[in-house]
Amino acid sequence: MRLSQMLLVTLRNEPSDAEIPSHKLLIKAGYIHRIGSGIYTYLPLMWRVIQKIAQIVREEMNITGAQECLLPQLQPANLWKESGRWDAYTKAEGIMFTLTDRKKYDLALGPTHEEVITTVARDIICSYRQLPICLYQIQTKFRDEIRPRFGLMRGREFVMKDAYSFHANQESLKASYQNMHVAYSNILRRIGMAFQSVQADSGSIGGSGSQEFMILAETGEDEVLYTEDGKYAANLEKAISLPVNAETSIFTNCGKQKTPSADTVEKLCNLLKCSPTQVLKNVLYEITYNNETTVLVLVSIRGDQEVNDIKLQNELTKIAPQYKAKTVILMTKTDAESQVKWAAKSLPLGYIAPDLEDNYIDSRKQVNSKFLRLTDTTAIDLKDFITGANEPGYHILGANWGEQFKKPIAVVDLRKAKKGDYAVHDPHQTLQSARGIEVGHIFQLGIKYSQVMKATYTNQEGKEEPLWMGCYGIGVSRLAQAAVEQSNDKDGIIWPVAIAPYHVIICIPNMNNDKQVETAEKLYIELNKAGIETLIDDRKERAGVKFKDADLLGIPYRIITGKSLVNNKVELVKRANKEAYEFTIQEVVVVLKNWIREALD
Amino acid sequence: MRLSQMLLVTLRNEPSDAEIPSHKLLIKAGYIHRIGSGIYTYLPLMWRVIQKIAQIVREEMNITGAQECLLPQLQPANLWKESGRWDAYTKAEGIMFTLTDRKKYDLALGPTHEEVITTVARDIICSYRQLPICLYQIQTKFRDEIRPRFGLMRGREFVMKDAYSFHANQESLKASYQNMHVAYSNILRRIGMAFQSVQADSGSIGGSGSQEFMILAETGEDEVLYTEDGKYAANLEKAISLPVNAETSIFTNCGKQKTPSADTVEKLCNLLKCSPTQVLKNVLYEITYNNETTVLVLVSIRGDQEVNDIKLQNELTKIAPQYKAKTVILMTKTDAESQVKWAAKSLPLGYIAPDLEDNYIDSRKQVNSKFLRLTDTTAIDLKDFITGANEPGYHILGANWGEQFKKPIAVVDLRKAKKGDYAVHDPHQTLQSARGIEVGHIFQLGIKYSQVMKATYTNQEGKEEPLWMGCYGIGVSRLAQAAVEQSNDKDGIIWPVAIAPYHVIICIPNMNNDKQVETAEKLYIELNKAGIETLIDDRKERAGVKFKDADLLGIPYRIITGKSLVNNKVELVKRANKEAYEFTIQEVVVVLKNWIREALD
Missing domain, CATH: 3.40.50.800 (Anticodon-binding domain)
Known part of the structure; x- marks a missing residue:
């Protein structure tokens, strides 16, 4: 191709509306052109990159035996209502674009295709003899992002490969999931990128297990924790670890002590000259579900640890499925003072004890409610610990479970793992941290969709069973930009040969x-x-x-x-x-x- | 590929909701699967056909020097407002899907991309040195069809190749247009289809000239008129011809005659034992524009001829551009009686004279308006003709222009050409008729979009000029089904080798x-x-x-x-x-x- 005949216009100046290097470079070098917020034109050079990535993806998918098809982008709303995801995807923080046709029927613009493919499977698959089967497509998807940004990284329109597999049992699903893991690794290796596959939270897609594929790059939005032996890697959201050991408490005699202006762990430790590992921190979360109903959750955790919101959300869903699709917000003093009355007073934030009484009044609604209580696993091993006295300006020193406080009932892992923690599989190793850009995500969906949408098959015994499903996504346009984010210098882009235009x-x-x-x-x-x-x-x-x-x-x-x-x-x-x-x-x-x-x- | 491992399910019975052979066969053979009205899944076999067609299209486009890109499907409404097409595409009969994002901005789902590409050109092209340039994409498009039907023929979501060329002058545009004509012919020839390129009406896309590519098939929605020497072919909408000669009138003495129950040309000719070619027919059309304003048009045409609505619409637009995007409806007796008062009476439909008085009252609105008058070219050569007397039950026999009736002013071609008419380029040949499926349409847009959207370039003299534009579309998914429509037998599909899965x-x-x-x-x-x-x-x-x-x-x-x-x-x-x-x-x-x-x- 002759540059003289190509529509190439490079910019001399840095584009002002781009925040990260890859976004700047793709605009500056004339690869993409912005049409609206989160909406881009892929100019000819960029389109060659996208096609090359798509072709590598296609070849690796075909090797697994998956077959390419094309599912519609317009999706009738009734499919999403059948699966039960219409509300979650359209209301409040929902990211699905919807529209109404001339006959006033609601349609969605596909952000993902579980509903459509399950419908196809329901209509076409009847017998175990047709299984397993895997279909995939490479297509533009849509998300009404709250904050479209970073160019193709978080666009409202983006190219994705999504695959869906159907199985007669969980073993077959697991085998397919493993094959996809291999295929995804091959794709990223062939493209020539440094990447890491990590355990991940399944989010609104759901299912029993999932892994993300991360392109490693300093500016990546996600934090990944891993061990150097390569045996463990997880998204921060999902990561587990063993915390450093708690120091032995010096407060062996229990008593209430005046601790003025010590409403944070840091201030408290400064005042008492103790380690945060000796403190039991009690924090309040406000959970919103069904768009308006709220519940307050008291979480107890060791003073040097942080709560992982995603884990908290998942635990709450286990306790009560109706808390799904909610927001989880750490309660601030202002929130607490304005919204909650407890024992006829304000809540003593910063001085809360783990046995905060069960009833509080939501002063916005004048409803008398019970606190939910969850305790992190790090909290139960504490001895002679320091914690709030449920009275502003006072803490209890040298407290013990079963003595000053009842042993907690709901003890679960709520802790945010962090760099330097010990690995669960090998406590001699510490976790390392890296930043990454999520470009792929594979899920074992199980029978989540097939059960609710009645996609069944007849097994060898002639019995009808719901289909087992997996789904496997890779962001083709995101991958293109992630490659630039990983591989550039002060002068511009350095394309890997396999996807260079x-x-x-x-x-x-x-x-x-x-x-x-x-x-x-x-x-x-x-x-x-x-x-x-x-x-x-x-x-x-x-x-x-x-x-x-x-x-x-x-x-x-x-x-x-x-x-x-x-x-x-x-x-x-x-x-x-x-x-x-x-x-x-x-x-x-x-x-x-x-x-x-x-x-x- | 092994059929045992493919998701192939063929039906034994005829699908009940399919009307034409190709639609039935594609469903019956398991190529496509319906998800909603006008929305289909392309199953693996079908997707192979689509990809093969796309690849042939791609290769022929690349030969012309066009470069592949991808334009967004989500299109900000402001672009359509800039071009002035938002209303026409969204209101009343408008076929564009629209939606609103979370910030309440309007977006369109692209049915075509003139607005987007003109924006890109405006931002990127500055100089004549960058011209000519042609970009194309192969992508899913959307239309909110009034009546989605015939499977992929008139879907709400369909795959298209659209190309847009930019030029410094009309000559360059014409050269590109010719190249595209060659490319389109090559594509259809390579696919192995019988086709015809025809002159066509440019519709809502506009511009100065356009041609359609028709796949010939008995069930085609369009009628094509052509001569056997291959020198003329046009869509019925656009076709011109020389009508058969009028017979000499026997009514050489002019007079009014009682003609009861002769309110159609057929009845009149039976009564008077004369030829319809001796009759001057005067019909009324109601034109709706801006969604509600109406105007009545009196069209005079020879009795054996029919009015071509598209030609009428185009002529009206020339007279008064505000009549654009309207509906053109032949007025019935019921309409006329209920809606119009003329000279304090009802309109004498079936007995109207060519000099119907200028004023009428729209009784729905009590507005006093003027009739617009248009006369077809076949009408002005008539001598001693028969026509209405403006009085129910009476006709004038032996009338002449310049005697009983003033010579008409606006004489234009409004006539529907038909099989058997003489060819304009060679009156010894008669027009033949065939049915076809439109699969391609190429347009010389001229400066229609660039002028209104201010997409200019600097010419060799340093002067800013609007870009000259062409646009060229081919329906990829429609072509796939058209191939089946052209090539099948009682047992099933007969794919041409080039696009067989x-x-x-x-x-x-x-x-x-x-x-x-x-x-x-x-x-x-x-x-x-x-x-x-x-x-x-x-x-x-x-x-x-x-x-x-x-x-x-x-x-x-x-x-x-x-x-x-x-x-x-x-x-x-x-x-x-x-x-x-x-x-x-x-x-x-x-x-x-x-x-x-x-x-x-």
């Missing part, structure tokens, strides 16, 4: 120099003949502009038909490390072919 | 016969090795079921590892004509390779 760019430094032009044109033909995807910068621009643009575009290899021509040679430069070589025209084609083959191996 | 299907008549299975499996490997796309029907089904399914699926060639095995041969059958041959295993691969190569040439 072109393999090589020929720069003609001086368009008025006939020999430079002729050599370049000859090479252009030779390279194309050899199957090497070649750009030729034949624009009437200065050499400096061309080199700058070539760096910005990030094409893996650059040929310069410049000074070296006196020795009948051309310069060949690697974009990644700027290493430069000289080769004859005959040599350069062979060398490049080898380099590309090696890079794709 | 697979080239060949191996049927194993008896799965319990080891030799049959072994031979088939060996052939399956050989054929795949030879690059022949092969299905193997290894299901545990009866031979009859397999043959029936193979016919239904429409795979071009079928190999049967059956009786012929006694001679160490297999049977090879052509789906199109059921011709059967016997070949050895070695031969069959070579023969098939040749047949496929010939079919794709």
Whole structure:
């Protein structure tokens, strides 16, 4: 392709509305063009990248035996009502775009396709003989994001591959899930990215187990905890660990003590000269569900630990499924004072004891309610601990479970794991931390959708059973930008060879120099003949502009038909490390072919 | 691919909700699955057909120098307001889906992309040096059809290729338009379809000229008129012709005559024993624009001719652009009586004269208005004609222009051309008629969008000019179904080789016969090795079921590892004509390779 005939416009200045390097670079280098908030045009160079990623994904999916299809983007609302997800996806924080057709029927714009595929399976699969089966599609999806940002990272319209598998039993599902894990690893390896697969929370998709695939990058939105032996990796949301041991408490005699202005663990420890590991922290969460109903939850946890909101949310759902699709908000003093009356007083936030009385009054609604209580596993091993006295300005020192306070009943893992914690599988290892960009997520859905939507099959005994399901997503457009986020330098993008829009760019430094032009044109033909995807910068621009643009575009290899021509040679430069070589025209084609083959191996 | 591992379910009965053969067959053969009104899932076999068509389209587009990109499906409403098409596409008969995001901004779901691409061009193209340029995409589009029907023919969601070209002048646009004409012809020729390119009306897309590409099929929704010399072809909407000559009138003396119960041309001619070519017919149309304003138009035309609504609409738009986006309805007696007062009476429909007085009262609104008057070119040559007397039950016989009636002012072509009319370019030829399915439409848009959306470039003289634009659409999913509509028989689909989901299907008549299975499996490997796309029907089904399914699926060639095995041969059958041959295993691969190569040439 000739740059002179391409719609390429690179920017000299940093785009002002882009926050992270990859977003800036894709705009600056003319790969994408913004049409509206979270809505982009993929210009020809970008589209080549997307197609290359899609093709790698397609090949690896086909190897697993999955078959490509295309599901509709317009989805009748009744399917989402059948699955029970319509409200969660449309109300309050719901991220689904909806619309109404001319007959006033509601439609959704697909953010995901569990409902549609389950309908197809329900209609088409009848017998165990048809199983297992896996269908996938590569298609644009839609999300009405609260805050679209970071370019293609969190767009309102994005390209995804989603696959759905159907099985006669859980073993078959697990086998498919494992195959998909292999396929996803192959995809990311072939694309040439540093990645990590991690245990993850299943979120609103649901199911019994899920793993995310993270592209490692400093600016990644997610934190990943892992061990160096490679045996454990999890999203922070899901990660478990063993905390550091608590120090032995010095307060062996129990008593109430005045602790003015010590409403945080830090202030308290400063005052008492103790370790936060000796403190039992009691915090209040306000849980909103069904869009308006609230409940207050008292969580007790060791003073040096933090509560993981996702774990809390999941535990609450286990206790009472109606708390699903809620928000979980740590209660502040202001909230507590304005909203809750407890024992005819305000709540003593910062001084709460683990046995806060069961009843409080929600002063907004004048409803008398019970606190829910949950205790983190770190809290039950504490001895002679320090905790609130349920009275502002006072703490109990040297308290013990079964003595001053009743032994807690609901003891669960609510703790946010963190870097430096010990690994559960090997307490001699500590957890490491990295940042990542989630590009893939695979789920064992089980019978969640098939049961409620009545997608059944007849098993070998002639009995009707719900289908077992898995689903497997990979963000194709997100992956393209994540590649840039992982691989760039101050001068621009450095595309991995496997997904670069072109393999090589020929720069003609001086368009008025006939020999430079002729050599370049000859090479252009030779390279194309050899199957090497070649750009030729034949624009009437200065050499400096061309080199700058070539760096910005990030094409893996650059040929310069410049000074070296006196020795009948051309310069060949690697974009990644700027290493430069000289080769004859005959040599350069062979060398490049080898380099590309090696890079794709 | 093994049928035993494919999600293939064929139906034994005719699907009840499908009206035309192609729709029935695609459902019956398990190619598509309905999710909602006008919304389908493309199952794996169908998706292969769609991808093959897309790839042929892509290759031919790339040859023209067009570059592939992807434009957003979500389109901010402000772009459509800028172009002035928001109202026409959203109100009343508007076919655009719209939605509102969480911030209450209006969005459209793209039915077409002139607005988006013009925005991109406005931002990126500045100089004549960047021109010409052509971008295209292959993508799902949306239309909120009044009556979705015929499967993929008129769906609410469909796959299209749309291309947009930008130029510095009209000559360049015309050259591009010609290239696209060639590319479209190549695409349809390569797919292997009988087609006709025809002059067409530009509809709501607009511009100065357009051509449609029609797949010829008896059930086609459109009528095409053409001459056998291949020099003229047009959509009925747009077609022009020379009508048959009028007979000489026998009423040489002018006079008013009582003509009871002769309110149609047919009744009148029966009564007077005259030819309809001697009659001047005067009909009334009610034009609605801006959703509610109406105007009445009196059209005079020769008695044997019909008015072409599209031509009438286009002429009205020329006279007064505000009449655009209206409905054109022939007024019935009931309408006229209830809605219009004229000269204190009802309108004498069936007896109207060409000089109906200028004022009438719209009795719904009590507005005094003027009739608009248009006369078709066939009407001005009439001599001694018969026409209404503006009095129920009376006609004027032997009337002449310039005598009983003033010569008409607005004389235009409003006539519906028809089969048997003489061709304008050669009056010795008569027009032939065929039915077709529109699958492509190319437009010279001119500066319609660039002017109103201010998409300009700087020309060689440094002056800013609006960009010249063309746009070129081809319905990929529609084309797939049109192929079936053109090519099927009582047993099922007959895919052209170029877009068949697979080239060949191996049927194993008896799965319990080891030799049959072994031979088939060996052939399956050989054929795949030879690059022949092969299905193997290894299901545990009866031979009859397999043959029936193979016919239904429409795979071009079928190999049967059956009786012929006694001679160490297999049977090879052509789906199109059921011709059967016997070949050895070695031969069959070579023969098939040749047949496929010939079919794709």
